[in-house]
Amino acid sequence: MAKQTKEKLATExxxxxxxxxxxxxxxxxxxxxxxxxxxxxxxxxASDATDKLRFEALANSALYENDNELKISIGFDxxxxxxxxxxxGIGMSRDEVIANIxxxxxxxxxxxxxxxTGDQAKDANLIGQFGVGFYxxxxxxxxxxxxxxxxxxxxxxxxxxxxxxxxxxxxxxxxSRGTEVILHLREGEDEFLNxxxxxxxxxxxxxxxxxxxxxxxxxxxxxKDGKGGEMVTTDELETVNKASALWARAKNDxxxxxxxxxxxxxxxxxxAPLAYTHSRVEGKQExxxxxxxxxxAPFDLYDRERRHGIKLYVKxxxxxxxxxxxxxxxxxxxxxxxxxxxxxLNVSRxxxxxxxxxxxxxxxxxxxxxxxxxxxxxxxxxxxxxFWGEFGRVLKEGPGEDFANKEKIANLLRFASTxxxxxxxxVSLSGYVGRMKPEQEVIYYITADTFAAAQHSxxxxxxRKKGIEVLLMSDKVDEWLLGSLVEFxxxxxxxxAKGDLDLGKLEDDAEKAAKxxxxxxxxxxxxxxxxSLGEEVKEVRVTHRLTDSPACLVAGEHDLSGNxxxxxxxxxxxxxxxxxxxxxxxxxxxxxxxxxxxxxTKFADLAHLLFDQALLAEGGQLNDPASFVRRMNSLIV
Ligand code: ADP
Ligand code: MG
Numbered sequence: 001m002a003k004q005t006k007e008k009l010a011t012e013x014x015x016x017x018x019x020x021x022x023x024x025x026x027x028x029x030x031x032x033x034x035x036x037x038x039x040x041x042x043x044x045x046a047s048d049a050t051d052k053l054r055f056e057a058l059a060n061s062a063l064y065e066n067d068n069e070l071k072i073s074i075g076f077d078x079x080x081x082x083x084x085x086x087x088x089g090i091g092m093s094r095d096e097v098i099a100n101i102x103x104x105x106x107x108x109x110x111x112x113x114x115x116x117t118g119d120q121a122k123d124a125n126l127i128g129q130f131g132v133g134f135y136x137x138x139x140x141x142x143x144x145x146x147x148x149x150x151x152x153x154x155x156x157x158x159x160x161x162x163x164x165x166x167x168x169x170x171x172x173x174x175x176s177r178g179t180e181v182i183l184h185l186r187e188g189e190d191e192f193l194n195x196x197x198x199x200x201x202x203x204x205x206x207x208x209x210x211x212x213x214x215x216x217x218x219x220x221x222x223x224k225d226g227k228g229g230e231m232v233t234t235d236e237l238e239t240v241n242k243a244s245a246l247w248a249r250a251k252n253d254x255x256x257x258x259x260x261x262x263x264x265x266x267x268x269x270x271x272a273p274l275a276y277t278h279s280r281v282e283g284k285q286e287x288x289x290x291x292x293x294x295x296x297a298p299f300d301l302y303d304r305e306r307r308h309g310i311k312l313y314v315k316x317x318x319x320x321x322x323x324x325x326x327x328x329x330x331x332x333x334x335x336x337x338x339x340x341x342x343x344x345l346n347v348s349r350x351x352x353x354x355x356x357x358x359x360x361x362x363x364x365x366x367x368x369x370x371x372x373x374x375x376x377x378x379x380x381x382x383x384x385x386x387f388w389g390e391f392g393r394v395l396k397e398g399p400g401e402d403f404a405n406k407e408k409i410a411n412l413l414r415f416a417s418t419x420x421x422x423x424x425x426x427v428s429l430s431g432y433v434g435r436m437k438p439e440q441e442v443i444y445y446i447t448a449d450t451f452a453a454a455q456h457s458x459x460x461x462x463x464r465k466k467g468i469e470v471l472l473m474s475d476k477v478d479e480w481l482l483g484s485l486v487e488f489x490x491x492x493x494x495x496x497a498k499g500d501l502d503l504g505k506l507e508d509d510a511e512k513a514a515k516x517x518x519x520x521x522x523x524x525x526x527x528x529x530x531x532s533l534g535e536e537v538k539e540v541r542v543t544h545r546l547t548d549s550p551a552c553l554v555a556g557e558h559d560l561s562g563n564x565x566x567x568x569x570x571x572x573x574x575x576x577x578x579x580x581x582x583x584x585x586x587x588x589x590x591x592x593x594x595x596x597x598x599x600x601t602k603f604a605d606l607a608h609l610l611f612d613q614a615l616l617a618e619g620g621q622l623n624d625p626a627s628f629v630r631r632m633n634s635l636i637v
Contacts, residue, residue: 041133049089051318086180091150138163141183148179208246247290267335291336313339330398400484439505445471458549499557532604543583550588553580
């Protein structure tokens, strides 16, 4: 029985998962102008595979099978029109081949397809980020053969496909450990069957890969009698790439181009980075960090299972890529490498978890990145604006997550405000403070569901009238930010929609006296409204915020804002039920009309309308929309 299953396993034909088919179509038909991707991805996989072997061999050196000179070999055969990329890395078992090459068993597949734009350059970029690199082989090949044997195992497996929906698996012999990928080139792709061409591609993408990439040497062979001649390949191997750790080299030895290529390698991004910081730290902790800020947000910025982060090396040996231990969440867009001289080579995830050394490296690296952003904001405001557009919302998570750097992060934040009155987030807190009126004591803000709702909120009327700037906040993360950022440079941040508005010194005595008179005159009216609204409101009072609108809702000083309550409810969370305060503007025509209404039911209808429209204006939902419509209609008639 057992024998039979084994035989059955020997050769089988398997279907690709649906997404793989779709992806292959995309590769073949839309990425044909990015042919070099294929080689770059295969080299990158080979390099990953040797990293994995090195890491597993720390615990089990038998995996080396007496061959510990890790390398990648590349060759080509003009006659049969193939290119071969082989490595002596970890290899794959049969199950691993099925899991890694036959499916896309990764999170975010849907997001990936949704984020495709149809623009070749952009889509090629996404393919790299998503890590579906292997399939890019089909850009230049119409058949791909992969032969692999996992280190320490006996059986090898041959995978073959022409990229049209299925692939075959066969059990084969392979004496040497690792993986060999053979690309059978498509018609017209012969440019790759060229020694010089291949070498220049390898150099372009792989100089910084620490692993040697070898090819056979070629030499010029003179024709007989000194006439003619040809290039012939010899048996001698030569290392094509520089094979040096870029980050370990001296800064002024590295060109901008090299920094940029290295970034593309570690980040799987096709575009140049926006900025980088390269430093060697000595002292208690010794490490090198080379950290980059991408110029575009990756599609999985909000995906919890996102895969890329900072690569950790110990003395040039790759240890692991970790998205969390080396960078806080709010800097999760940072890419690059950290190479420690102190951590043990056999460092595990568990050790990383609560290592003080790692903590120190992390906090040092965070400082570097914040410093880089400060410089960018100061010296290259246009670049910083680009950064903010891509990652601003993520950085806003910072003050809540990183208490120690709160001030620094606060300085990096940008908002929309009534100053420019557009939705572009360009105002810094220190810019705001610089424009504050001499008598102004606090920083005013409003939060709302959308920018338009914030910009047109009735709560802003008095501020506009007096020319006081208000920050307009409409990102979901803003409420979270405001929970931890309660002051800046000693100035409290205060919502214009919460509490009893006291403009303090911003009002003169005459204004205060006028207000007191209005309040006194409106006393009976207020009581009548309160009686008709009953339990719906906490309080009814005269407003000091409105000039043009009849009414608005205000949350208590220490209550959640209406906006945050709605966000929590939408997320299915419990939000404490708090009743709003209704503020009315006795100078408004509608309110005056209310005052003259003697019939109680009509008065109650008008009072409810006042309440409901105040709720609508701040983006809230009516409890009883049908009654609202009925009242509205009776008023119109
Ligand atoms: P990624 O490299 O981003 O994971 P790829 O499509 O390039 O995506 O590769 C898919 C997976 O196939 C890899 O994660 C790895 O597990 C496996 N793989 C590809 N090439 C090799 C190789 N040369 N040696 C071992 N495993 C490989
Ligand atoms: Mg890959």
